Amino acid sequence: MNENHILLVDDDQELTELLSDYLEAEGVKVSVENSAKAALVRLQSDESFDLAVFDIMMPEMSGLELLQQLRPRLQLPVIMLTGRGGDIDRILGLEMGADDYLAKPCNPRELLARIRAVLRRAQQRPEPDAVQLLTCWGVALDPSTREVSFGSHSIDLTSAEFNVLYQFMQHPGEILSKSKLTETVLHRSLTAYDRAIDVHVSRVRQKLAPFIGEKELIKTIRGEGYLFVRDNQ
Amino acid sequence: MKWFNRLFWKIFLAFWLASLSVIIVTVLVVGELAERDSVRQVFEYRAREQAQKIIVWYETGNIRLPYTPRKSREKKHDNDDHRSSKRSSRWLSMNIYDAEGMLIFGKQAEQQSDRVITLDLESSSGKNYVAKVNLEPATNHFARLQAFLFSVQAILVLIASTLASILLTIIVVRPVNRLREYVEQFHGGQFNLRIEPGLLKRGDEIGALAREFQQMAVYVDRTMQGQQRLLQDVSHELRAPLARLQVATGLAEQKLGSESKITQRINLECERLSRLIDEMLTLARLDNIEAQESRFDVANVVDEALGDISFSQPDRKITVLNKLSSPGYCQGNSELLMRALSNVFGNILKHTNADCAVDVVLAPSDKKCMSITIRDYGEGVSEEALASLFEPFYRHNNNANSFGLGLSIAKRAVERLHGSIQAKNMDEGFAVILQLPLAPADR
Structure with missing residues (x-):
């Protein structure tokens, strides 16, 4: 397996030095930028990265703004480092197309685990036997191209959102628990106060809403999880 | 708030009571004073005039002596003999004595010393007489008040005072209510409130209160913001070294192995510190969470x-x-x-x-x-x-x-x-x- 190359963007120079030491020792190639502007320039010219880690709280340009400028053109997976307890930052990060978030300060082991989970997910190629077009309620999902469309309209989903919808469409009429969804979609286990999967599900709902209208396709089952309503046709 | 607790009704009632008592006091006091002075003068003047007239009749022999008038309160038209007395609607009751003390007019028995005024008179012929005039019976205050209260003036006064109190109440209560709404908003956590200029520009006490309140709100807002900023800044500043500490511990762990007791301990303390900062920040941020x-x-x-x-x-x-x-x-x-x-x-x-x-x-x-x-x-x-x-x-x-x-x-x-x-x-x-x-x- 060739070495993964990640870009670390944080204004705390000492922290980025320590972190790159830590990650390099774990076999990850790390490049560092200490400002969002520099990172923006670098990401636009250099496409060799497998993943980027953005700190949200940076002077001049925040990690959120950086992500906003990059998406949706750049498909690079992104992990956001948020201030802990800053739920609004966290949710905004996910809504803008971050793939996961981690509250800072954090144990570097946790960051490494998240990086590996996101990389695994991004590099995952659909198994050949699963390559079949799924269609439910007029929504067509193609696992081979990772494209979702409704009639002639294509629906733009982030990779996590695509995985959520893929899970739902593979298991219509089944209650999927939050912990199972987190494992299959985010490739990590659910932790306490973890709302990442809820945000991804609600984003999928929002993106489908203009096409399917008032119908509630994804139901919340209180205390259990989510259910994708079976299409009986 | 119960209706009778409202400022409107309190002011209204107070105004009404005040005007009512002013009316009562005026009627009583002014009535009393008038009786003491000007009324007494008029009375004396009337009595003197009447006595002079009687003495003239007496001296010219037009009346028999001693003459006893009929009831003193009798109306003029009942009193055929004294039709000429037009100044007053009725005759005053009096006794007139000549210089020797002989009663020439009036009834002997009717006189009580404390309700009598004594007038010394001199006729045109130079003879001296004494007239003892009975004062009118004491006026009944209550009857006078009642008479006033049901008079048109009194009703007009009360209507005017009602209107005035309604106006006053509206002038006072409306801005107070507006101000109260602002205070409620402030209490509800909206610290950056700005009171409308209409209230602030008022020259009266309500305007002063509004201005004071505005200043207080600005002060509280600034203090709260400062405190919050301080807490957030401190927590944020604490986080940066903590984050570095955690990564450094991670590096130490790589060297010592993850089983190392020392790094486990450092990690545990880092976790605690991190939780404390989280909780402090949460507490500071609660007021900033959008409602x-x-x-x-x-x-x-x-x-x-x-x-x-x-x-x-x-x-x-x-x-x-x-x-x-x-x-x-x-x-x-x-x-x-x-x-x-x-x-x-x-x-x-x-x-x-x-x-x-x-x-x-x-x-x-x-x-x-x-x-x-x-x-x-x-x-x-x-x-x-x-x-x-x-x-x-x-x-x-x-x-x-x-x-x-x-x-x-x-x-x-x-x-x-x-x-x-x-x-x-x-x-x-x-x-x-x-x-x-x-x-x-x-x-």
């Missing part, structure tokens, strides 16, 4: 909070009992309730044994409120500790694993939802009770 005006189902939030608990402590037995007849909706930001609940749960679980049962009861408390009672079956809390439980950094039993911020966060969060929180000991165990105002039913 979005959305409705949320309380039972859902309780479930979600319990979901988090069952993650960290899957073995604890928590029973939820929902006594609400219909879903309980609250208005505000569900995040606030979430914080409150997870802190209360966390606190209760931390202070009870792992096998201690915990009950959560959702119940209506009255028409506009619902309660969430979270109770355990543990040892309870001492009475003096109960009062301080919600104070920041108060640590019950000096538990090393907590910072004493959890219940303060819960309290602040519930207050932001316009609810209240209290702690008390039950027959067995300890309970925290949250009261939340229900959102008005709609749809």
